[in-house]
Amino acid sequence: MKKRLFTPGPTPVPENVMLSMAAPIIHHRNPEFMEILQQVHEDLQYLFRTTQPVVVMTCSGTGGMESAISSLFGPGDKVITINGGKFGERWGELVRTFTGNCIEEKVEWGTAIQPERIAELLGEHPDARGVCLTHSETSTGTASDIKALCAAIREASDALILVDGITAIGAHEFHFDDWGADICITGSQKGLMMPPGLALIAVSERAQDIVNSRHERPQFYLSLKKALKSHAGNDTPFTPAVTLIIGLAEALRMLREEGIENVWSRHARLASACRQGCEALGMRLFSSSPSFAVTPVWLPEGVDWKAFNKILKVGNGITVAAGQDDFAGRIFRISHLGYYDELDMLSVIGALEFTLSDMGVPFEIGSGVAAVQRAFLAD
16 A cells, blocks of 8 residues: 655655655765765755845755754743644743753644734733744644734744744745744744655844854854854855755755746645545534644544544554644644645545444535545636
């Protein structure tokens, strides 16, 4: 049985990306690799819509988040974080670790923070040195209006704006320079259609000035200062994941060939069709502000998650993501982030029909697949 991955990281890797990574290894301190890295740097600027450096670090997206916090802030610095899920929560954990002064705003899972509330928080904490946002909260499939949030922060404060774009970059429209972000992070295993192992961090001129002017903090491997210095020479401060970067060069070439606006619109189409297919089967959507990267869905009443997942995975070859924390066993999450197209959405909704039928859940056979088809044909 063919296995199909519908998780929001790792996401499927295109065949030509895998083939590029299967080529003989090369050394990272020679012109051949530096030329590849230079092209990667340029294509990352295209992806993030920036003229500023986007550094490549050999670590997960969380490593990129830690690098940003530990490079920009020190003990006692007040930083506001927005916790609307597992990854907004992670911003808070990092701030508490490195500064000990976190102002955490909790919002209900499945909802997005509003610009007016951000402005209020900055009025209550005018000494905040940073605000940490999550563009697409992976655990809840919820997207925030980053453009509006950045504008509200810039109007109210000089605080640095840090954006977790880990499941947003490549799925949602994003303009690093025009929207005024200072940091944006993504990971290779998300919209970049790569295996895990790389963090990509865009750094504004304002953030660069702070990083380069600070005295050394207790940092080493995850130092943005070191990464930026090496980036200027199309190099890395430590041994990089050479094979992954070679694959990244091919993945970025594919995204650039498709065109970033077309990539954004493809994700919007796939997400909309997936949601319509789920609703046609009688399933309720979880988020009130849905992401284009992943769709969380409530399990039907009385359906056991373990049994449902076993039929979906073993019987149909489909792997989706489970719910987390209080929603474990209550929701599941379908990814449409990265290397997916229209027929993939028909496959996953068709597999859901098989699974629901096997479990005795009442619905009209073919209704989900028909809804997906109608969504695409009407587009």
